[in-house]
Amino acid sequence: xxxxxLYKGSLTTIVMTLLGENGRMYxxxxxxKVKEITKGELKITEGALYPALHKLxxxxxxxxxxxxxxxxxxxxxxxxxxxxxxxxxRLAELxxxxxxxxxxxxxxxxxx
Amino acid sequence: xxxxxLYKGSLTTIVMTLLGENGRMYxxxxxxKVKEITKGELKITEGALYPALHKLxxxxxxxxxxxxxxxxxxxxxxxxxxxxxxxxxRLAELxxxxxxxxxxxxxxxxxx
DNA sequence: TTTATTACATAAGATTATTATGTATATAGA
DNA sequence: TCTATATACATAATAATCTTATGTAATAAA
Numbered sequence: 001x002x003x004x005x006l007y008k009g010s011l012t013t014i015v016m017t018l019l020g021e022n023g024r025m026y027x028x029x030x031x032x033k034v035k036e037i038t039k040g041e042l043k044i045t046e047g048a049l050y051p052a053l054h055k056l057x058x059x060x061x062x063x064x065x066x067x068x069x070x071x072x073x074x075x076x077x078x079x080x081x082x083x084x085x086x087x088x089x090r091l092a093e094l095x096x097x098x099x100x101x102x103x104x105x106x107x108x109x110x111x112x
Numbered sequence: 113x114x115x116x117x118l119y120k121g122s123l124t125t126i127v128m129t130l131l132g133e134n135g136r137m138y139x140x141x142x143x144x145k146v147k148e149i150t151k152g153e154l155k156i157t158e159g160a161l162y163p164a165l166h167k168l169x170x171x172x173x174x175x176x177x178x179x180x181x182x183x184x185x186x187x188x189x190x191x192x193x194x195x196x197x198x199x200x201x202r203l204a205e206l207x208x209x210x211x212x213x214x215x216x217x218x219x220x221x222x223x224x
Numbered sequence: 225t226t227t228a229t230t231a232c233a234t235a236a237g238a239t240t241a242t243t244a245t246g247t248a249t250a251t252a253g254a
Numbered sequence: 255t256c257t258a259t260a261t262a263c264a265t266a267a268t269a270a271t272c273t274t275a276t277g278t279a280a281t282a283a284a
Contacts, residue, residue: 012117121241
């Protein structure tokens with residue numbers, strides 16, 4: 001996940017948001033989508049992603065559909081009803097977070 | 113630090129930026145300043161702040177001046193030369209981070 | 225005199241991520 | 255054909271960071 005520590009804590013928000021936008025996705029697809037959207041600046045590692053997906057599933061935020069495509073396993077994840085509600089909250093928190101961070105660094109950011 | 117996980121990883125960036133803006137500050141002052149700027153939305157806990165300050169000092173990012181004010185100890189921290197350079201990098205990383213998070217959350221806006 | 229505020233500190237435990245490793249199939253290129 | 259790369263999942267050891275709880279101690283307010 002790059003050099004920056006800042007992405008720590010943002011993984012589940014990213015995953016839930018992407019699932020909210022795209023309906024359903026499988027793990028590998030999520031890593032590629034994130035890489036594409038951030039132009040390679042953010043690379044989700046498998047060691048972080050898969051345990052996170054399992055945890056979200058265990059919490060009832062995601063549900064999974066296993067499919068076999070080209071003789072290869074795929075686990076499609078999508079938001080549950082609970083997950084959709086949580087995602088709305090997460091997005092509100094992200095907005096607050098960004099606003100607060102900008103307020104904290106405002107004067108310096110303008111000079112870059 | 114509120115309910116949101118998003119602030120994880122942002123503590124040192126916040127501390128370094130505030131010190132860059134204010135010259136020198138002591139720990140308790142930092143907690144109050146952050147609370148003030150974020151209107152109470154972000155509360156830096158002491159258990160997170162003090163170890164972080166000690167680590168930054170050990171890394172040569174911060175230097176400390178101990179003073180006695182009203183018979184009470186104060187440890188003023190300020191950026192070293194190295195710390196100032198690092199802070200510029202941190203702010204650039206923060207900008208990238210915010211830009212990437214916004215792109216991930218609003219992919220449709222990018223195509224307009 | 226009790227509570228809240230100021231001001232530092234650390235330790236146990238939880239959470240999260242990195243790094244390394246493993247399995248397995250498919251495909252492209254030398 | 256062999257090798258490397260891509261696809262697609264997974265886990266375990268370790269590292270880093272934060273929360274929660276606790277501790278010391280002085281000042282100020284109720």
